[in-house]
Amino acid sequence: MPELYLALLDRILTPVLLLLAVIFLLAGHNAPGGGFIAGLVVASAFLMQILARGDAFVRRLIGPYLQPLMGAGLLIAAASSLAGIGRYGQFFEGVWWQLQLGGRAWEFGSPALFDIGVFLVVSTFVTSYLLELSRPAKEGGRK
C-alpha cells in the first residue's frame, strides 16, 4: 500500500501539476514553456499517480489510449506543417486563424497546433516509458 503522505501529496500536487502544464502549453512557442515542457510536466503528474496509487491503476486508467494519443499527436504536428502549404504554398510556414467569439477576435496559430501535437507525443511517450519501468520484474530472471 502507498504511504499516507504520498496519497496526501498526490491530492495536492496532481492538480497543481496539471494546471502548470496548461499554463506552460499556452505560454507558447517564444516564451519559456511550450509543448515539450508541458508534456514532461503531465508525465510527472502521472508519475505521481504511479507512486501514490500504483502502476496498475494508471495502466487501467489510460494504458490502452497511450499509443493512439501518440499517433494523434504526430498527426496534429504533421497537419500544422501542412497548413503552410495550404495557405502560402510553403511547407511549415506559420498560419494564423482568427475567430470572432464574444465580441473579441481570438487568434490561433499553426505553431500552437504544432505545440499541442508535441505535447501529446511527449506526455504519452514518457508516461508509457514510466509505466514500463514500474512493471514488476518477471520471476526467474535469465531464461
Next chain:
Amino acid sequence: MDFYANWLAAPILVPLVFAASALLVARRVTLRQIRVQRSLALVASLLNLAVALLLLYHTLQGQRMVLYAGAWQAPFGITLVADAFSAIMLALTALLGVAVVLYAMGTLDQRQGLNFYPLLLFLLMGVNGAFLAGDLFNLYVFFEVLLMASFVLLSLGGRPSQVNGGLRYVVLNLIASTLFLTAAGVVYGTLGTLNLAQLAERMALAPQSLRIVLAGILLLAFGSKAGLFPLFFWLPASYHTPHPAVTAIFGGLLTKVGIYALFRIFPLLFPELLSSWQPLLLTVAALTMLTGVFGAMAVTTIRRVLSFHVISQVGYMVMGLGLVASGNQLALGFGLAAGIFYIIHHMIVKTALLMAGGAAELTMGTGRLEPGYLGGLAKRAPALAVLFFVAAFSLAGIPPSSGFVSKLGLLQAALDAGQWPIAGVSLVVSLLTLMSMLRLWQKGFAGPAKSDTFPLRTPQPRLTLAPIALLVLASLAIGIFSAPVFGWAQTAAAQVLDREGYIRAVAPRADIPRLWAPGEEH
C-alpha cells in the same frame, strides 16, 4: 523557390502520417487492427515509392531541389536538399520498403506483428530524412530517429537473445552518435554554422588542424554506422537475432545510410582529403572486405553468413570513395559513380538474399549449416532455391547480374588509378564471396530433402516469394540495362562532386558572424 520543392517534405511526411495513423488503432491487439496496420503500411510504402520516383525523375535531369522549411532561409532554418544521389537512395529505400512490407505480410506471425509496421514506417522516415538533410544537425537527428526505431525493431520479439543483440547494437551505435554530435558541436563552435552549403564555403578557410580533426571524428562516426573495419563489431552481434523481415531491411538499408553520409560529407566538406587520405580510405576498404568475407567463412548459420557479407560489401563502396581523386583515362568521378552503382546493386541484392535466407530458416525451423539441420531445400522449396541461387550469384558477381557490372566498374576505376593492390583484393574477395555462396548452397539447398523438420511457422509462399522475385528481377534488369543505370550513377557522382553547384543551389546568406577572420591562423 517554387511550389514543387514542397514535394521534398513528402518522403518524411508520408511515413510519419501513416505510422501515426497505424498507432491510432493500436489500442488492443486484435487481428482486425493488425490487418488495418498492414494495409496502411502497404499504402504508405507504395505512396513513398511514387514520391521517390517523382523526385528521381526531377533530379536526374541534373538539377537540385531545395526546400526551406517555414520559408526560413539557409542557414537559419531547416533546409532539405535533394540531388540525384539523394533521390537514387530514396528510390531504393522506397523499393525495399515495399518489398519488406510484402515479405512481412507473408512471414510475420500475426501476434508478433503488433507495431512492426508503424516502427518500419518510422525507420523509413528516419532514413528518408537522413538522405534529404541539408545540415549536419538534422542529419544527426534523423540518424537518431532511425536508430531508435531500429532498436525497438531488433528487440521486438522480446527473446533474451534479441534483447542482448539489441543492447549491443544500441550501445555501440550511441557511441558513434555521440562522436557525431561532438563533431557537430566543434563545427558549430568554430565555424558558426551547421548548414552544409555554408560549411562547404567556410571549411576551406578553417585551419588545417581543425579540418583534419573534424574529418577524423566524422570518419569514425560514419564508419561505425556503416560497419567499416575495425568498427563493424556491432553488426554481426545483432543482425541474426531478430525476425527475418527485420534483418532483411536492416542489412539492405542501415549501413548504407552511413555510407551515404560519407559520400555526401567528404566530397563536400573535405575535398582535398580525398586525395591525401586515399591510402587510408583504400586500406580501410580492403580490410573491411577481407574481414567481412573471412568472418562469413567462420560462422555457421545462414543469416550470420549473410550479415558478414554486408560488411565485406560495404568495403567495395568505400573503395569507390577512395578512388574519387584519381582518374587518368576515365571521366572525373568515375570511381564515385562506380561506388554509387555498387550501392544500387548491393541494396537490392542483399535484401533479396536476406529475405531468401530468412524464408529458408522459417521453412526448416533452423538456420544452422551443420549437417543434420538445414539441407535439401532445393527439393522442398524449389522456387525459393532458384531465387536464392540467382541472388547469390549476383552478389558474387557472375554475369549478367548487376553484381558483375558493379564490380567491373570498381575494378576499372582502380586499374585506371594505378591502385593495383586494391584491385587485387577486390578480385580475391569476390572469389571468396563466390565460394561462400557455394557453401551456403551446398549446405542449405543441395542434398536430399529432409523429412523431420520443425518449421517455426509455415510462411505464406506467394507473399514471401513475390518480393524476393521482384528484387531479383530488378537486379537482373540492372545488370542487363546497365548503361542507363550507370549513367544515372554518373549524374549523381557529378552532382556530389560539384561543390559550387551545391552552394549556389542552397544559397546560404553570408552575413552570419564567424569566430575568426579568414587567413588568420589559430
